[in-house]
Amino acid sequence: MNGLLRWWREWRASREEYRDAVEEMRFHVEQETEHNLRRGLSPREAKREALRAFGGIDRFAEAAHDERPGTRWSEFRLSWLDWKLGTRMLAKYPGMSIISVITMAAAIGLGVIWFELATTLVDPRLPLDEGDRIVRIEYRDSRTLDVEKRTMHEFMQWREQLASVGEVSAHRTVERNLLLEVRAPQIVRVAEMSAAGFGVARVPPLLGRTLIASDEVPGSEDVVVIGYDAWQRYFDGDRTVVGREVQLGRTRATIVGVMPEGYRFPANHEFWIPLRAAQAEPLEGPAITVFGRLRTGASLESAGAELATWGARMAQRSPATHERLQPRVLPFAASGEASAMRDALLMNLGAWLILALACANVAALMFARTALRESEIVVRNALGASRMRVMGQLFTEALVLTSVSAIIGLIGARTAIAFALNLTATRHTPLPFWMDANIAPATILYTALLAIAAAGMVGVLPALRATGRHVRGQLSQIGSGGTSMRFGGAWSAIIVMQVAFSVLCLPFGIAAAFEAYRETRLRAAYPADAYLTFSPVVDNESAGATGAWPVEQVDAVMAELSRRLLDEPEVAGVTVTNALPALHHPMARIEAQRGSETPFVVPANTEGQRVHVSGVGPGFFETFQVPIISGREFRPADIDATRRVVVINQSMARNIGGNVIGVRVRFAAVGEQEPGPWHEIVGVVRNFGLTPTVKGEADFMYTPLLAADASWMVARVKGNADTYAHRLRTVAMEVDPSLRLHYVLSLREQIQREDQGIISMVLIAITIIMLLVMLSAASLYALMSVSVALRTREIGIRVAIGASSRAVLTSLFRRVATQIGIGVVAGNIIVAILLNRMLQEVVSPATVLLPMAAASITMLLVGLGACLLPARRALSIQPTDALREAR
């Protein structure tokens, strides 16, 4: 309390002193104005002359306001005036401020996103009653560190035996077609969960009941509990929905309850059906997640100890299956991977590195700004302000800058997280219910710490330099326009590095953008509207089973779907593939062998001589209307795994050379892995022309594919693919109600989605590069202008002793041009090395050369432009003034 009172008194006293100082200096200027009037100046000139002679009231008044002696550390205080001055400094140098704030905001925003992500992954908070007592029990292989999820056998025992964990439950996520009379079939995520799981969450139903133990009994009625959103979306919030029957895949289940809004436990579920646990042998049965709630008095540690004892007993009893398996207890939502914490930390290290880089650049700008204000610092020093006091002031000014950046960074991070979550939820799987875009208080605290740390780097380093010993005894030089702060070799090195960095980054950014633009244009020209693509999935839906069907059974369903589609008048062709044309393909190095000659790696056009590889079904090339140039297409008999045949594209044929039919190819050895078996080339097809590389169209190799193993089915439609999508679903339901069709999209839409991703990545990269280049140019400008400004006196003297203006300017520009030149040359050398060594296969030198020249010239112009104004000022100095100041 006393401290607070003392602070308040000091604050009042400092305000009064400030007001007194301002009043005193105003009085001074008024008196001087009157004096000038008496000398015959006009009122306007008299005032202007008085103000000029004084050099700004506020500057000196603020410098004078609170310079009282005190202990070293107590002088490092943050006063409100410093905040005010800091804000004013932002406004006074808007260009520098905007660049600094944008850079710091981007760096801090990145740090915020990573911290938020890391804490959500490593230490998530469950928004449930005593959510921190909900735990997950899992088995981990002590050698491979993989989690063993086939724990039905153990689950049955844990449920009965564990003393520290209660309401032990299990769940697994399955997908089902929700079939409603009035709507197209919807694929929904269903939690197959023990009834006790609802007890763990402690959330009562909104309508009806949750699952109960009797629902788990095999042979009992099939029931389902639905979530609030599903209730609204599919049943229009009908309050009489309880008791209604719905078709979930092949099962007809009765709705017994509706859960309240926001309830999506255990992860992101809207439907819950009972998990009918059946006795299973160890390491058999379906993959499940076991969870429960710590009993009163138990802790994570005690539960862990109990599980460890249990695990040791099991390992003794069944060493064959359990020797390497260790059970463990974790907070329910925590990432079980041991590496998660390390990864999170590493990610933060990355963020810190970027922040440090941004700080280094902003510190250069601040240093330049500080150098321009040296006279003020000298006055403060002369008035008795200690080094700590001046450093406190500069730190506060930096803190104003970093605080503004932190606020913008936080807002930006929140927007980015919300955008990413939304994108993930709509395009892929909805995220667990405990992840949202709200920034946690811990993250806000972390941001504040980042801002303070950044202010330390940005403010204190220039301050240390500015308040060095040299400032003492500099009073006489105030107002001379020069500055005594020196830019030594380190600053020259920074200038060189800035230039080199810009010359290095800009060309690749522009080249990448150009390549991306070229590829998207190419793909846009492809007649992709005619192809309807979808990812069909079918499995065994019987409760408690492992889920997978034998390949033959799946293949039969796919063959039936394919046959039914071909019968449709709108469909011109159907095929299956593992990778859609123009989209991502796996890549591998391929060896070829002609007869008994020595095998050689196919010199593919793509980087690292890798060939795009894809499994395709019979009729693939016919469906995509790609002509066979030589040999033949796949036949149904080729699918037989013993007949190893491949079809390749023109590019690959050209790179192998000669007649390729009959040539043998295989996957080259990777690391310790043996090379694959030999395959025979039976056909060559024309290039799709959708995957350009620097050396021409990429190499493709196609292997025969069984429909059951395919990721995609493609139907070529007469007309527009989008309009056929609804009919496709109906046909699929007729084939099998459990057949789920994911991502039913035209190939055009698939390509557009991929392009959007590429364009976003390129845009982000370009933005970051432009920001860095802009910052680099700004730092260069600031450093250059200050380094020239501080030589004004020297220039004046040289003119005084007879040097011509031209000679002075030439020497000045020569020095600047040398620094920038070294940077440009260094940058270009690195670019050349990269192009030669690594990037040759990714970007063509032609696309890089022009941006490289543009970047070099831009940096030269920025550097020379930065010298113009200070150089002109330097030349306008009277030689006599320069000589007098030099005494």
Added chain:
Amino acid sequence: MPPRGDLVTGTLDLLVLKALQLGDAHGWGIMDRIRSTSGNELQVNQGSLYPSLYRLKRQGLIGSRWAVTENNRRARFYTLTEKGRERLAAERREWKRLSEAVNRVLATQVAS
């Protein structure tokens, strides 16, 4: 326009103390006194005057009070303290010794 003479480094404090020996004055008054008594030869850098005043005050060589000027304006007036008087006398002696030494050097005749 009279020639502008900058002060020799370190002499500003001496001149301020001397100006105040002639009577209490505000900041501008001190500056004007130095300017006029030197016949416009000495120009006090205004940016240096106030730092000097605050420094002397902190050292206890001068004191200050708020008072009203002849034009009815509130101004801070500075007064020479006893300690200031002693310092002035010491500084004067030092200055005299230094200037006499300089004069002696300048008066030396070139041997023919």
